[in-house]
Amino acid sequence: MQITIIGAGLAGCEAAWQAAREGCDVTLYEMKPQRFSPAHESENLAELVCSNSLRGAGMNNAVGCLKEELRRIGSLFIEAADATAVPAGGALAVDRDEFSRYVSAKIGAEPNINLIRKEVTRLPDAGITILASGPLTSDPLASDLARLTGSEQLYFYDAIAPIVEADSIDYDIAWRASRYDKGGADYLNCPLNREEYASFVQALLDADKVAGREFEKLIHFEGCMPIEEMAARGPQTLSLGR
Ligand SMILES: Cc1cc2nc3c(=O)[nH]c(=O)nc-3n(C[C@H](O)[C@H](O)[C@H](O)COP(=O)(O)OP(=O)(O)OC[C@H]3O[C@@H](n4cnc5c(N)ncnc54)[C@H](O)[C@@H]3O)c2cc1C
Structure with missing residues (x-):
């Protein structure tokens, strides 16, 4: 069976891998x-564009159980995550570069997958197609999709996590510790006294913000809130963590 997959991100690579393992002829x-x-x-393929944490790894929570299920059904994504894991207490976090290099190498070496580096601008008219071009699908393809679904069905808004350069941190102040007493000392902690905390919150409130575009409805995903939105909800919100 011939399958076309558009987008070699996390979903597209996993789909290509599973289909290829079942003997399908995959064009990715x-x-x-x-x-x-x-x-x-x-x-590289399967690039993690934001957090490198895939959340809890333990079998005592739903996300950990889901990962174990994926592991048992031969998920490439979890295989790559396990192979490139970095210490993160009770969470499964990965070295993002190693992770996508690992997936790229596996996809590249799979004989049933033909990887074509080309933008698809129109959905194929025939054949089995998996559209896995992600939340940032390129404009021509998104327009073609909107032709079928109506543009009011397409919506995406997200906050991007800031990345702090490790060598910009003053380790005389910050220290390593576990998070919620789980696992090793894998997280960096930056202490703030009451005044420093208050001025941090104020600085967030006063800072320049990226304005939403005209077409964006700013509906936030409560599990992944922009820090300035949390600060705006009240002076103590940030102190409760996430
Ligand atoms: C700014 C931002 C922050 C995010 N933060 C998080 C987070 O912290 N945690 C989380 O779980 N999720 C986060 N997400 C969501 C994240 O994108 C998804 O979890 C995950 O990447 C989705 O996987 P995917 O395979 O669907 O899409 P992607 O990983 O985006 O892969 C899609 C692939 O398709 C390719 N592509 C797009 N259009 C075309 C085209 N026309 N032709 C050919 N190729 C195409 C792209 O280049 C890309 O490689 C974030 C997303 C964004 C944009």
Whole structure:
């Protein structure tokens, strides 16, 4: 069976891998490096554009159980995550570069997958197609999709997590410790006294913000809130963590 997959991100690579393992003939399209979305910057496949944490790894919570299920059904995504894990207490977190290099190598070596580095601008008219071009699908393809679904069905808004350079941190002040007493001392802690905390919150409130675009309805995902939105909800909100 011949399958076309558009987008070699997390979903597209997993789909390609599973289909190929079942003996399907897979054509996998990826627009990088010809074209990059505003958030992607590496040529590798399965690029993690934001957090490198895949959340809880333990069997005592739903996300950990889901990962174990994926492990048992031979998920490439989890295989790569386990192979490139970095210490993160009770969570499964990965080295993002190693992770996408690992997935790229596996996809590249799979004989049933033909990877084509090309932007797809129109949905194929026939054949089995998996559209896995993600939340930042390129504009021509998104327009073609809107032709079928109506543009009011397409919506995406997200906050991007800031990345702090490790060598910019003063380790005389910050210290390593576990999070919620789980696992090793894998997290950096930055202490703030009452005044410092208050001025941190104020600085967030006063800071320049990226304005939403005209078409964006700013509906936040409560599990992944922008820090300035949390600060705006009240002076103590940030102190309760996430
Ligand atoms: C700014 C931002 C922050 C995010 N933060 C988080 C987070 O912290 N945690 C979380 O779980 N999720 C986060 N997400 C969501 C995250 O994108 C998804 O979890 C995950 O990447 C979705 O996987 P995917 O395979 O659907 O899409 P992607 O990983 O985005 O992969 C889609 C692939 O398709 C390619 N592509 C796009 N259009 C075309 C085209 N026309 N032709 C060919 N190739 C194309 C892209 O180059 C890309 O490689 C964030 C997303 C964004 C944009």
